[in-house]
Amino acid sequence: MFDLLNQACDAAKKAGCQFADARYLAIRKQRVLSRDLALANCSESDDRGFGVRVLYRGAWGFASSPTYNAEEVANVVALALREGGVKWAPEEALKLTFKSKCDQNPFNVSLEDKADLLIASNEVMLKNKSVKRAQGYLLFKKVQRWYVNTEGSELHSDVTSSESVIWAIAVGKDDFQERNWQAPSSNQGFESYKKEEFLVQAERVGAQAEEKLSAKLSPEGEFDIVTDSENLSLTIHESVGHATELDRVMGYEVSMAGSSFVTRDKKGRFQYGSDKVTLMADNTLENGLATQGFDDDGVPGQRWEIVKDGVFQSYGTGREFAHYIGEERSRGCSRADHWSSIPIVRIPNLFLMPGKEPLSPDELIDDVKYGLYFEGMDSFSIDQRRLNFQFGGNAVWEIKNGKKAGMLKAALYQSCTPTFWNACDATCDENYWQPHGVMQCGKGDPMQIAQMTHGAAPTRFRKIRICRGRES
Numbered sequence: 422m423f424d425l426l427n428q429a430c431d432a433a434k435k436a437g438c439q440f441a442d443a444r445y446l447a448i449r450k451q452r453v454l455s456r457d458l459a460l461a462n463c464s465e466s467d468d469r470g471f472g473v474r475v476l477y478r479g480a481w482g483f484a485s486s487p488t489y490n491a492e493e494v495a496n497v498v499a500l501a502l503r504e505g506g507v508k509w510a511p512e513e514a515l516k517l518t519f520k521s522k523c524d525q526n527p528f529n530v531s532l533e534d535k536a537d538l539l540i541a542s543n544e545v546m547l548k549n550k551s552v553k554r555a556q557g558y559l560l561f562k563k564v565q566r567w568y569v570n571t572e573g574s575e576l577h578s579d580v581t582s583s584e585s586v587i588w589a590i591a592v593g594k595d596d597f598q599e600r601n602w603q604a605p606s607s608n609q610g611f612e613s614y615k616k617e618e619f620l621v622q623a624e625r626v627g628a629q630a631e632e633k634l635s636a637k638l639s640p641e642g643e644f645d646i647v648t649d650s651e652n653l654s655l656t657i658h659e660s661v662g663h664a665t666e667l668d669r670v671m672g673y674e675v676s677m678a679g680s681s682f683v684t685r686d687k688k689g690r691f692q693y694g695s696d697k698v699t700l701m702a703d704n705t706l707e708n709g710l711a712t713q714g715f716d717d718d719g720v721p722g723q724r725w726e727i728v729k730d731g732v733f734q735s736y737g738t739g740r741e742f743a744h745y746i747g748e749e750r751s752r753g754c755s756r757a758d759h760w761s762s763i764p765i766v767r768i769p770n771l772f773l774m775p776g777k778e779p780l781s782p783d784e785l786i787d788d789v790k791y792g793l794y795f796e797g798m799d800s801f802s803i804d805q806r807r808l809n810f811q812f813g814g815n816a817v818w819e820i821k822n823g824k825k826a827g828m829l830k831a832a833l834y835q836s837c838t839p840t841f842w843n844a845c846d847a848t849c850d851e852n853y854w855q856p857h858g859v860m861q862c863g864k865g866d867p868m869q870i871a872q873m874t875h876g877a878a879p880t881r882f883r884k885i886r887i888c889r890g891r892e893s
């Protein structure tokens with residue numbers, strides 16, 4: 422597989438390129454969707470091709486093709502050549518093979534077993550009288566990647582990832598409510614999905630969808646909030662992950678999704694959050710969705726602090742961007758979602774470190790006289806500089822005198838990124854820390870979709886503005 426890729430790099434070198442790399446990808450996907458007591462859809466795809474990226478007279482050029490032979494490789498290299506002004510961080514040549522953990526290849530599991538898992542879950546959710554629709558899906562992806570560059574790197578990865586969500590829709594008088602459970606999304610195989618767990622979660626999700634119908638409307642005002650790990654994962658993604666992508670800070674994403682308030686003068690001194698807030702980037706995290714051995718600049722996965730004890734430390738970078746902040750080496754965040762896509766800086770696996778002192782969720786809530794508890798992800802919005810935002814929750818409870826009380830609906834928390842993270846006064850210890858996957862992170866123009874893992878333990882924020890998303 423490496424021969425034609427090396428031929429592409431040799432041709433680029435001969436043409437006078439400072440750097441070139443070539444990637445071949447084989448992407449296999451399968452999606453199984455259930456609706457109530459039947460399978461609604463099942464699809465599978467197998468997509469292969471290669472891309473060549475060249476750094477020629479200071480500019481990037483990129484071209485790709487699904488046809489993989491010597492003649493087409495020469496055509497693609499010729500197409501990629503153009504001129505401009507890029508500074509490229511040095512990197513050692515690397516020989517590496519990375520394989521994600523996969524005990525049970527999901528492509529070898531029968532469709533019957535997959536349908537059984539989903540439909541059995543739907544059946545449990547539909548036992549609730551007001552649940553009128555129950556759905557679920559399983560999505561499996563296997564990406565095999567071969568990478569070479571003109572520096573002599575020769576890399577291969579084989580990554581299998583699994584994703585699943587089940588959800589129930591309860592219908593009441595003039596109202597309907599949805600409650601879901603996101604099974605762990607990770608770089609693992611079918612072994613990470615156990616039927617017993619799906620059934621337990623289906624029972625809970627079905628009952629809570631029904632309960633949401635009679636939830637009272639959220640109050641408005643300033644209250645303490647507690648977030649579960651899934652809810653906070655999305656807030657981490659949007660208010661920290663995207664805000665600290667260095668290409669975005671440098672204006673490369675302005676035309677698509679905006680810039681960032683985390684300007685370069687803030688590095689090493691900006692109070693991003695309270696001293697309880699340490700946000701770790703880790704592309705070596707076991708089973709993490711962004712753990713792929715190496716990035717598409719040929720840089721191995723790394724672990725570093727984005728925020729340490731509240732203070733902003735550094736960004737997610739690729740080799741093209743490291744020099745803008747005086748760093749000698751890339752953090753290895755450059756990824757492309759397809760053989761026809763050019764690598765761009767992507768959010769790494771990024772999580773809030775658990776508290777150092779022993780603290781359980783009950784103890785965390787015990788110190789809230791009146792507040793709101795947010796679980797799961799719901800709609801959100803954030804401005805183009807990643808500063809002002811609002812987030813909902815898939816289920817929200819009132820906290821009264823240190824205890825979780827009744828469910829609320831239409832609750833949203835609104836804040837500004839540094840105000841929010843500086844209002845964090847406690848997070849539970851490592852026993853309560855959980856990872857959550859973001860599977861549909863869109864970035865770039867044309868848009869690319871990436872996956873990464875976030876995580877947190879239940880966490881408390883003091884005096885956050887709460888508003889209602891709707892009035893009935």
Ligand SMILES: [Zn+2]
Nearest residue numbers: 658663862863
């Ligand atoms: Zn995103």
